Amino acid sequence: MATSGNPQPDSLWLRPQHPRRLPQVALSREEIARAALALADAEGTDAVTMRRIAKELGCGTMSLYRHVRTKDEVFDLMVDTAIAREERPEAPSGDWRADLRQLAVAKRAVLLRHPWLARLIAGRPVLGPGVLASTEFSLSVVAGLGLPMDEMVRIINTLNAFVNGFVQTEVEESAWRRPPAGRIPDPDPAHWHARVLPYLRHVMDSGEYPHFTRMVNEAESYPDRDADFAWQLARVLDGLSAVDPHRP
Structure with missing residues (x-):
């Protein structure tokens, strides 16, 4: 059976916005993203439901479906909105290492601001304007190296994988050591240390693991995560320098 009009685009980013009619407060994708963020x-991403978002915005749940069709689209909006807040320069400086270093620091800041984001990004290819702007800037930084596009993409993917992996570990360790108020971790860090100490002493006294024993005795128990990030990022950039045809 024939239908009149054009079909609604499947992509969230191609569909038009549908602002709520006055005199009600304007409802937009930006407002939905802000409430979801x-x-x-x-409370974590499990708290992000259409019902909770509608309650926060003071509207009916069905009103949200004029803007987003599924919870996955809400997640896409959240990711894109968060990434759009990266503090990037307007244009590359010409020093690709310095620009990638600055970009990595900006990405880490955003991921730490939203502790759920690194995990959500890992499994979601998002093509909203915020993500596209970040990708475009990243590629423009290395465009002057004269490399094939596949190598340019590998450089950016390597940087992103390092930042995302570092922050995921950082976030999970922080949540374990210092859980949110009212939530006791499983296992509790203090109890875990008390339980593991006799075994740790047994391992160290065995003499079978000299390097591990030295690590326990000499390594910093609570390392400076900013310093660790800077050191590891520098090593990543050192490795990526191998593809620079202009390096001395």
Whole structure:
């Protein structure tokens, strides 16, 4: 049976916005994303539901479906909105290492601001304007090296994989050591240390693991994560320098 009009685009980013009619407060994708981000930051992504978002915005749940069709589209909005807040320069400086270093620091800052983001990004290819702007800037930084596009993509993917992996570990360790108020971790860090100490002493006294024993005795128990990030990022950039045809 024939239908009149054009079919609605499947892509969230191609569909037009549908602002709520006055005199009600304007409802937009930006408002939905802002409410969803606040929920996720406060309670985690499990708290992000259409019902909770509608409650935060003071509207009916069905009103949201004029803007987003599924919870996955809400997640896409959240990711894109968060990435759009990266503090990037307007244009590359010409020093690709310095620009990638600055970009990595900016990405880490955003991921730490939203502790759920690194995990969500890992499994979601998002093509919203915020992500596209970040990708475009990243590629423009290495465009002057004269490399094939596949190698340019590998450089950016290597940087992103390092930042995302570092922050995921950082976030999980922080949550384990210092859980949110009212939540006791499983296992509790203090109890875990008390339980593991006799075994740790047994391992060290055995003499079978001299390097591990030295690590326990000499390594910093609470290392400076900023310093660790800077050191590891420098090593990543050192490795990527191998593809620079202009290096001395």
